[in-house]
Amino acid sequence: MRILDKKTISRRSFLKSGTATALGLTIAGNLVLGKSSAWAASFDNLGGGNAATLIQMARDIYPHDHLADKYYAKVIEGYNTAAAKDAELKKMIQAEVKKINEASKKKYGSDYKDINREIERVDILKANTSSPLFGKLRGDLVTGIYNNQEVWPKFGYEGASADKGGYIKRGFNDINWLDKV
Amino acid sequence: MAKFSKDDNSLVVIIGSGAGGGTLGYELAKKGIKSVILEAGGRHEIRDFSNDEWGMFGKISWLDKRTTSGDWRVAKDFGGLPAWIVKAVGGSTIHWAGASLRFQEHEWKARTTYGNVKGASLLDWPIDAKEMAPYYAKAEYEMGTTGTNNIPRLPGNNNFKVLEAGAKKLGYKKVHTGNMSINSQPRDGRIGCQQIGFCFQGCKSGAKWSTLYVAIPKGEKTGNLEVRPNSHVIRIEHDKSGKVTGVVYKDKDGKTQIQKARIVAVAGNSIESPRLLLNSESNMFKNGLANSSGEVGKNYMRHMTASVYAIFERPVYMYRGTTMAGIVQDESIHNPKRGFVGGYELETLSLGLPFMAAFLDPGQWGREFTASMDKYDHMAGMWIVGEDMPQSTNRVTLSDQKDQYGMRAPNVHFSDHPNDIAMRQHAFGRGKAIYNAVKATKTIETPPYPSTHNLGTNRMSAKAKDGVVNKHGQSWDIKNLFISDGSQFTTGAAENPTLTIVALAIRQADYIAKQMSSKAI
Numbered sequence: 001m002r003i004l005d006k007k008t009i010s011r012r013s014f015l016k017s018g019t020a021t022a023l024g025l026t027i028a029g030n031l032v033l034g035k036s037s038a039w040a041a042s043f044d045n046l047g048g049g050n051a052a053t054l055i056q057m058a059r060d061i062y063p064h065d066h067l068a069d070k071y072y073a074k075v076i077e078g079y080n081t082a083a084a085k086d087a088e089l090k091k092m093i094q095a096e097v098k099k100i101n102e103a104s105k106k107k108y109g110s111d112y113k114d115i116n117r118e119i120e121r122v123d124i125l126k127a128n129t130s131s132p133l134f135g136k137l138r139g140d141l142v143t144g145i146y147n148n149q150e151v152w153p154k155f156g157y158e159g160a161s162a163d164k165g166g167y168i169k170r171g172f173n174d175i176n177w178l179d180k181v
Numbered sequence: 182m183a184k185f186s187k188d189d190n191s192l193v194v195i196i197g198s199g200a201g202g203g204t205l206g207y208e209l210a211k212k213g214i215k216s217v218i219l220e221a222g223g224r225h226e227i228r229d230f231s232n233d234e235w236g237m238f239g240k241i242s243w244l245d246k247r248t249t250s251g252d253w254r255v256a257k258d259f260g261g262l263p264a265w266i267v268k269a270v271g272g273s274t275i276h277w278a279g280a281s282l283r284f285q286e287h288e289w290k291a292r293t294t295y296g297n298v299k300g301a302s303l304l305d306w307p308i309d310a311k312e313m314a315p316y317y318a319k320a321e322y323e324m325g326t327t328g329t330n331n332i333p334r335l336p337g338n339n340n341f342k343v344l345e346a347g348a349k350k351l352g353y354k355k356v357h358t359g360n361m362s363i364n365s366q367p368r369d370g371r372i373g374c375q376q377i378g379f380c381f382q383g384c385k386s387g388a389k390w391s392t393l394y395v396a397i398p399k400g401e402k403t404g405n406l407e408v409r410p411n412s413h414v415i416r417i418e419h420d421k422s423g424k425v426t427g428v429v430y431k432d433k434d435g436k437t438q439i440q441k442a443r444i445v446a447v448a449g450n451s452i453e454s455p456r457l458l459l460n461s462e463s464n465m466f467k468n469g470l471a472n473s474s475g476e477v478g479k480n481y482m483r484h485m486t487a488s489v490y491a492i493f494e495r496p497v498y499m500y501r502g503t504t505m506a507g508i509v510q511d512e513s514i515h516n517p518k519r520g521f522v523g524g525y526e527l528e529t530l531s532l533g534l535p536f537m538a539a540f541l542d543p544g545q546w547g548r549e550f551t552a553s554m555d556k557y558d559h560m561a562g563m564w565i566v567g568e569d570m571p572q573s574t575n576r577v578t579l580s581d582q583k584d585q586y587g588m589r590a591p592n593v594h595f596s597d598h599p600n601d602i603a604m605r606q607h608a609f610g611r612g613k614a615i616y617n618a619v620k621a622t623k624t625i626e627t628p629p630y631p632s633t634h635n636l637g638t639n640r641m642s643a644k645a646k647d648g649v650v651n652k653h654g655q656s657w658d659i660k661n662l663f664i665s666d667g668s669q670f671t672t673g674a675a676e677n678p679t680l681t682i683v684a685l686a687i688r689q690a691d692y693i694a695k696q697m698s699s700k701a702i
Contacts, residue, residue, distance in 0.1 A: 004558065063547070064551050066555070157557060162379070167376040168374075171498065172501040179346075
């Protein structure tokens with residue numbers, strides 16, 4: 001059976017992530033941990049704190065421990081760009097993040113992103129699923145995460161195949177474990 | 182290629198170029214009858230297809246304004262998208278899976294076989310299996326259906342092998358790779374299936390039958406068929422005698438055009454076809470065209486559907502190869518001991534990672550969901566498709582909201598009948614048992630997707646008061662107005678509808694030709 005190695009980073013995607021670092025995409029981890037000030041500049045329209053909260057929310061909505069923060073941050077980058085022209089969006093995000101943080105402080109004593117346990121953050125999210133921010137973020141993540149070609153190999157999905165001649169000679173029927181179960 | 186005048190009132194004007202309209206145009210062309218197909222969407226050829234789920238969705242789907250109501254979950258999760266169908270030359274034969282199953286004999290007589298089912302508006306079809314047999318044979322030949330005409334079945338992919346192994350352990354007998362209108366070997370100038378996957382995004386190899394690159398070009402070659410893309414019909418017009426005289430459409434620039442006609446055949450799928458009849462209301466036909474029975478738009482059916490996905494300890498890569506790669510038919514029988522009338526088919530299905538995220542459990546989030554997604558490559562999947570009960574309250578009506586041309590948009594109202602719910606529960610149980618028989622570690626019940634099988638809103642009936650069209654798809658009220666798509670279905674049967682739509686269109690072409698030559702219309 002032709003098994004894909006989901007951990008392999010191709011040279012091409014390695015180079016890509018190098019570029020992403022230069023653009024300030026991969027330091028989301030630092031931000032979430034509250035170490036970075038560089039983020040404020042790269043999320044100039046939303047504000048670094050708001051962006052960090054959104055990135056943490058994104059990960060808590062669709063948690064994949066094998067995905068780096070940059071894939072979640074990419075969706076929030078889109079909001080940052082949109083917020084430059086869309087005052088309503090900016091206002092909504094700021095107001096909703098404020099609400100989330102207030103709820104977080106009330107129940108767990110700190111801002112959302114600083115709550116240590118995922119189960120507690122999820123608890124906050126569950127009480128906010130009807131909010132406009134949650135609805136928008138969840139909806140945008142469905143395509144923002146899963147339609148990002150860079151994550152496909154990590155899920156064992158090979159994407160387009162016609163340009164490779166389909167799977168007729170590449171394992172469409174190579175399953176070999178069925179007689180063992 | 183023919184190019185007909187808009188003033189030519191000798192033409193058959195066909196609205197829609199999918200399984201029904203595309204076939205009708207081709208069949209009439211073979212007989213020397215001139216027709217023009219007005220297609221609302223653009224013309225994309227195979228070279229324009231890409232193995233990209235969202236990309237192709239945006240490119241070819243019918244995304245015009247629509248609203249929904251009823252208790253079906255689609256109304257909540259995809260309120261503006263009741264149906265996933267195609268707006269392009271070729272219609273939904275671009276994205277169909279290829280399954281080409283004949284109705285079973287008893288399914289033509291649903292009212293007689295199932296009896297009086299409370300809340301259902303069941304009728305027998307005015308035609309039967311014997312009458313349809315030669316037309317099914319013609320359709321299977323034209324479409325190159327595997328398992329017919331000595332065409333070998335397709336090889337099974339990994340997803341099928343999982344289904345087959347589980348089904349056989351449970352003792353199911355009718356398990357095979359289906360009757361598919363996908364070339365298993367070169368035929369009719371097209372190559373055999375390359376196991377690309379992405380059948381729903383348009384077949385890149387052309388192995389799968391579609392009116393876009395099979396029936397329509399053949400029809401065009403005769404000089405008797407013109408296909409006019411980006412021509413969105415908004416009204417059908419009639420004269421004082423009540424005969425239809427032509428159609429009003431918007432061209433690619435949004436300009437209003439009128440095409441004269443001797444006969445109009447409506448094949449816009451089961452949401453647009455009744456909508457067009459209703460939007461064509463006039464002083465003479467206040468409730469819409471062909472609607473003296475009040476049945477236009479009623480009895481909307483979408484098949485009882487659902488999916489079961491299962492996760493295994495080891496990889497499957499279900500997306501490799503044909504999307505609908507095989508079938509279990511044992512449950513398609515009518516056996517009321519199961520607690521419902523009618524039956525269902527189990528057919529393999531796979532979605533790419535992007536669509537899986539959207540459809541596995543719409544709106545779901547958190548660890549339970551992502552744990553399943555993390556095992557995407559270990560998943561196998563099947564689609565459940567069974568007969569749903571026609572209900573007069575499930576219907577397409579005109580919404581107060583307007584489309585891009587100022588025409589009233591369709592509202593699609595649907596709620597499951599108790600029989601649909603009982604059948605779905607049974608099917609979920611059997612589907613999960615199949616996968617558990619080969620040691621699935623997790624099974625997931627996936628709710629129905631936006632409708633791909635839209636049926637029944639201009640139904641065929643033996644009596645004028647019970648339906649919209651007669652046994653030839655000819656409207657009871659207006660002799661030169663025909664319905665040529667799945668909206669003429671009296672009941673839905675358990676089978677994927679395309680083969681029956683094509684067979685009915687071939688049969689209708691014979692009837693239209695006879696009626697024209699005898700000057701009856």
